[in-house]
Amino acid sequence: MNARREISIIGAGLAGGLLATLLAQRGWSVDVFERRPDPRRRGYEGGRSINLALAERGLHALRVAGLTDQVMAQAVMMRGRMVHPFGAEPQLQRYGRDDSEVIWSIHRGRLNLTLLDAAERAGARLHFEQGLGDVDWARRELVLGTPEQGLQRRPFAAVVGADGAGSALRQALAKKLDLGERFEPLGHGYKELEIPPADHGDFRIEPNALHIWPRGGYMCIALPNSERTFTVTLFLPLEGPHPSFATVRDGDSAEAFFREQFADTLPLIPGLRHDFDHHPLGQLGTLRLSRWHDGEHAVLLGDAAHAMVPFHGQGMNCAFEDCLDLAERLTAESIDIPAAFAAFERERMPNAAAIQAMALENYIEMRDRVDDADFLLQRQLERLLAERHPGRFVPRYALVSFQRVPYATAFERGRIQREILIEATRGCERIEQVDLVRVDALVRERIAPL
Numbered sequence: 001m002n003a004r005r006e007i008s009i010i011g012a013g014l015a016g017g018l019l020a021t022l023l024a025q026r027g028w029s030v031d032v033f034e035r036r037p038d039p040r041r042r043g044y045e046g047g048r049s050i051n052l053a054l055a056e057r058g059l060h061a062l063r064v065a066g067l068t069d070q071v072m073a074q075a076v077m078m079r080g081r082m083v084h085p086f087g088a089e090p091q092l093q094r095y096g097r098d099d100s101e102v103i104w105s106i107h108r109g110r111l112n113l114t115l116l117d118a119a120e121r122a123g124a125r126l127h128f129e130q131g132l133g134d135v136d137w138a139r140r141e142l143v144l145g146t147p148e149q150g151l152q153r154r155p156f157a158a159v160v161g162a163d164g165a166g167s168a169l170r171q172a173l174a175k176k177l178d179l180g181e182r183f184e185p186l187g188h189g190y191k192e193l194e195i196p197p198a199d200h201g202d203f204r205i206e207p208n209a210l211h212i213w214p215r216g217g218y219m220c221i222a223l224p225n226s227e228r229t230f231t232v233t234l235f236l237p238l239e240g241p242h243p244s245f246a247t248v249r250d251g252d253s254a255e256a257f258f259r260e261q262f263a264d265t266l267p268l269i270p271g272l273r274h275d276f277d278h279h280p281l282g283q284l285g286t287l288r289l290s291r292w293h294d295g296e297h298a299v300l301l302g303d304a305a306h307a308m309v310p311f312h313g314q315g316m317n318c319a320f321e322d323c324l325d326l327a328e329r330l331t332a333e334s335i336d337i338p339a340a341f342a343a344f345e346r347e348r349m350p351n352a353a354a355i356q357a358m359a360l361e362n363y364i365e366m367r368d369r370v371d372d373a374d375f376l377l378q379r380q381l382e383r384l385l386a387e388r389h390p391g392r393f394v395p396r397y398a399l400v401s402f403q404r405v406p407y408a409t410a411f412e413r414g415r416i417q418r419e420i421l422i423e424a425t426r427g428c429e430r431i432e433q434v435d436l437v438r439v440d441a442l443v444r445e446r447i448a449p450l
């Protein structure tokens with residue numbers, strides 16, 4: 001039991017900032033230890049993507065923390081995918097029914113600053129340049145700092161690892177118990193480029209969309225920023241024959257490659273060579289663990305527990321849902337911390353596994369399927385069935401992005417719905433050829449109302 005309600009959080013990134021806010025708002029005494037300098041004084045050090053898609057799960061957690069107004073003031077609405085097929089006109093594929101079902105592009109650095117300010121306002125103490133080096137489990141002490149700047153020990157009552165995919169708390173936990181850690185690299189990496197505003201100061205392409213240039217084994221995407229720029233991300237295999245980051249390896253080869261495959265984007269990215277040569281090559285993968293907590297006083301969440309590939313735009317959303325789940329479990333009057341950590345793991349682990357699987361599937365869909373005729377017909381039927389069976393046939397994308405049903409439920413219902421769509425459109429080229437009477441019967445037989 002932790003009668004004093006004291007908690008240490010490792011990492012002041014997205015999850016760490018939100019969890020600190022939620023727990024401090026609930027009366028916990030919170031200390032957050034972050035490896036990097038204070039971004040409010042020293043500028044935000046990037047590292048991961050510049051912007052992110054925020055959806056209902058993340059928004060809900062921000063709403064509970066009272067932060068939506070601040071965050072949404074900077075957000076840009078994305079109604080759907082603007083698909084740019086090779087050599088053809090772009091087409092918008094809406095994500096939802098109307099503008100009540102959209103996702104939002106937000107700036108990672110600004111969101112992080114908002115969360116840090118909120119955590120401090122709520123009473124959390126933030127300690128920067130205090131990276132976790134190790135944990136002395138026997139004495140229940142965190143070893144913080146760097147060998148160069150000096151290490152210090154701090155006792156802890158309970159500790160949460162919100163220190164991202166390379167989590168030091170995870171490494172420390174792995175010294176005392178088997179976490180069943182498996183990291184599956186995707187084999188594809190990413191590079192970020194920028195579309196600046198047009199000369200008259202406006203966006204250069206449709207702002208309210210997530211742009212995709214699908215090319216089969218690889219793709220480019222672009223998300224809008226409130227300063228009227230777009231962040232373009234090129235995803236390619238890391239190794240292998242052209243095109244891969246082994247053959248597209250510098251500004252010159254990138255420009256030639258874009259001329260060949262993404263010709264319409266070339267005039268939009270005047271700094272392509274510079275960006276390519278100066279921005280880091282990001283790595284992607286899926287982290288799976290069989291345990292997130294030690295049965296005592298330590299637990300992992302967010303990317304530290306379940307890093308995923310970014311193709312469903314849910315890593316942060318899932319991390320925020322983790323934070324809210326854990327904070328609510330720690331709000332009970334008499335708190336049994338080990339029991340709360342165990343219940344958190346039981347609830348969240350299968351859901352994290354489900355969104356990890358859906359994120360991997362979405363890479364194939366985005367880069368390879370979004371401009372296929374059979375895919376488009378299935379999407380058309382999906383929309384029709386959603387109208388004919390509200391509350392029963394809900395597209396998987398909507399379950400993940402606009403609702404908060406558990407990810408595992410979205411995954412399972414999505415599997416059944418996909419089977420129906422494939423079965424119903426087999427041999428059809430147009431929606432009029434689909435036997436709707438039969439499909440309606442299949443929906444009623446195989447899918448329960450939500």
Ligand SMILES: Cc1cc2nc3c(=O)[nH]c(=O)nc-3n(C[C@H](O)[C@H](O)[C@H](O)COP(=O)(O)OP(=O)(O)OC[C@H]3O[C@@H](n4cnc5c(N)ncnc54)[C@H](O)[C@@H]3O)c2cc1C
Nearest residue numbers: 011013015035053131132163164168302303313315316317
């Ligand atoms: C290219 C790309 C695009 C993405 N797009 C989206 C998207 O559109 N939507 C979405 O929801 N998600 C997206 N994600 C996923 C999202 O970025 C992560 O899921 C999210 O950042 C996880 O938050 P976190 O707080 O767990 O980890 P992080 O954001 O990585 O934060 C970890 C923090 O811990 C600190 N830290 C690290 N080590 C230590 C240490 N030893 N001691 C103390 N502090 C430490 C770090 O400095 C950092 O501040 C994307 C990811 C990538 C790579």
